Amino acid sequence: MALPSPFPEVATLRREHADIRFVDILLADLCAVPRGKRVTVEELEQVYRGGFLLPGSMFGLDVLGGTIQQTRLGFDEGDADRACWPVADTLVPVPWLDQAVAQLQTSMLEPDGRPFFGDPRHVLASVLQRFAALQLTPVIAVELEFYFLDRARTVTGRIQPPLLPLTQRREYRTQINSMADLNQYSAVLADIDTACRAQRIPAGTSLPEYGPGQFEVNLQHSSDALRACDEAIRFKRLVRGVAARHGLEATFMPKPYADMAGSGAHLHVSLLDAAGRNIFESQAATGNEALRHAIGGLATSMADFMLVFAPTINSYRRYRTESYVPLNPSWAVNNRGVALRIPVSSPENRRIEHRVAGADANPYLLTAAVLAGMYHGLTQRLDPGPPLVGNAYREGITTLPITWPEAAMAFEHSALVREYFGEAFQQLFVTTRRGEFHAFESQVSTLEYEWYVATS
Numbered sequence: 338m339a340l341p342s343p344f345p346e347v348a349t350l351r352r353e354h355a356d357i358r359f360v361d362i363l364l365a366d367l368c369a370v371p372r373g374k375r376v377t378v379e380e381l382e383q384v385y386r387g388g389f390l391l392p393g394s395m396f397g398l399d400v401l402g403g404t405i406q407q408t409r410l411g412f413d414e415g416d417a418d419r420a421c422w423p424v425a426d427t428l429v430p431v432p433w434l435d436q437a438v439a440q441l442q443t444s445m446l447e448p449d450g451r452p453f454f455g456d457p458r459h460v461l462a463s464v465l466q467r468f469a470a471l472q473l474t475p476v477i478a479v480e481l482e483f484y485f486l487d488r489a490r491t492v493t494g495r496i497q498p499p500l501l502p503l504t505q506r507r508e509y510r511t512q513i514n515s516m517a518d519l520n521q522y523s524a525v526l527a528d529i530d531t532a533c534r535a536q537r538i539p540a541g542t543s544l545p546e547y548g549p550g551q552f553e554v555n556l557q558h559s560s561d562a563l564r565a566c567d568e569a570i571r572f573k574r575l576v577r578g579v580a581a582r583h584g585l586e587a588t589f590m591p592k593p594y595a596d597m598a599g600s601g602a603h604l605h606v607s608l609l610d611a612a613g614r615n616i617f618e619s620q621a622a623t624g625n626e627a628l629r630h631a632i633g634g635l636a637t638s639m640a641d642f643m644l645v646f647a648p649t650i651n652s653y654r655r656y657r658t659e660s661y662v663p664l665n666p667s668w669a670v671n672n673r674g675v676a677l678r679i680p681v682s683s684p685e686n687r688r689i690e691h692r693v694a695g696a697d698a699n700p701y702l703l704t705a706a707v708l709a710g711m712y713h714g715l716t717q718r719l720d721p722g723p724p725l726v727g728n729a730y731r732e733g734i735t736t737l738p739i740t741w742p743e744a745a746m747a748f749e750h751s752a753l754v755r756e757y758f759g760e761a762f763q764q765l766f767v768t769t770r771r772g773e774f775h776a777f778e779s780q781v782s783t784l785e786y787e788w789y790v791a792t793s
Contacts (some may be wrong), residue, residue: 350428362384399769478605482602483554496594529579591696631689647693647741
């Protein structure tokens with residue numbers, strides 16, 4: 338008989354899931370891609386003792402997993418290993434796999450125990466420390482949009498909507514909040530909900546979005562921002578895994594179809610004081626002074642952090658007029674065309690909805706950037722100006738950097754990014770993003786052949 342484990346989470350797993358044989362040890366990289374290794378359950382205690390090692394170059398990768406050597410985390414340091422320590426309360430079963438598998442999220446530390454500068458989870462933790470010093474606790478909720486796709490591509494190699502499970506028709510129309518669409522996907526959505534419960538992910542409302550096979554799932558609000566982002570990382574892996582069990586592919590790609598709606602990551606944020614009161618509480622729909630200062634900081638910092646909100650080349654294809662994607666740092670009450678929306682709510686639930694980021698944004702970095710902007714606005718008492726009324730796209734003014742090179746330049750030279758994220762992380766992130774951009778730009782696309790072979 339095996340001796341009881343000295344680690345409570347391991348003991349609980351063995352007691353409640355005696356069939357578990359393997360554990361996927363996960364580390365989310367800069368692009369929020371889970372990377373890691375599969376170990377046996379017998380090796381799990383060694384992971385909890387700090388015996389799980391991965392190279393620091395895990396945070397110097399492009400989205401395809403290639404090391405960007407300019408980060409100096411590859412050959413320049415001999416691809417050196419560092420210990421990855423378990424994140425509390427993330428040891429959970431993986432119900433969509435046939436094998437008896439669990440998973441565990443980790444975070445990387447330096448050999449002397451300091452946080453590794455390249456790990457986005459530590460970036461968020463450092464921003465949260467600033468709020469703790471003010472005796473304020475952020476409360477966040479993440480909304481994630483995604484598409485179900487057919488696993489087969491078209492004859493030209495493009496993606497396509499799946500055959501609807503009930504009718505076996507392929508639907509290309511857009512139909513917001515369609516209950517018929519919800520019924521078509523009810524089986525896979527039910528399994529996603531079941532898997533969320535097994536993995537302790539507080540998923541709430543599911544709703545069909547504009548695109549064919551597009552859905553949004555709201556994760557419930559939490560006063561533990563790190564935990565909420567851990568759950569968002571788990572959720573994205575879960576959706577892809579459950580979809581595969583149903584013969585589907587799921588993608589959080591921001592703009593999979595040129596002529597259909599993009600997928601975003603909306604963040605709802607409020608702040609609690611030491612007594613647990615929402616400091617944005619107000620009878621006025623436009624909020625109180627604290628809320629307006631927070632919005633002022635978010636508006637001021639938005640361009641600086643655009644590379645976080647839109648980290649890949651595809652991210653920037655979302656930013657189109659009258660597409661429910663903001664083009665400038667506007668704010669308003671109950672208006673989905675602006676960047677910073679004050680949703681309809683009771684006074685005690687007054688909050689800000691940040692609507693800029695694509696679904697490909699790293700949840701830790703997205704939350705860190707939003708909170709950094711709010712902190713900046715609160716401490717500097719910034720004024721956002723009057724709220725927008727009416728059509729947010731009427732004037733056609735674009736003030737955000739909505740191309741990848743512009744966003745990289747703004748991020749790289751931002752004093753705000755340097756202050757809140759640290760200079761080392763600032764340079765690391767922009768170097769990986771720029772390396773990926775250069776690799777993408779070096780390819781010759783099919784469209785270029787179609788346009789230029791016969792005309793040049």
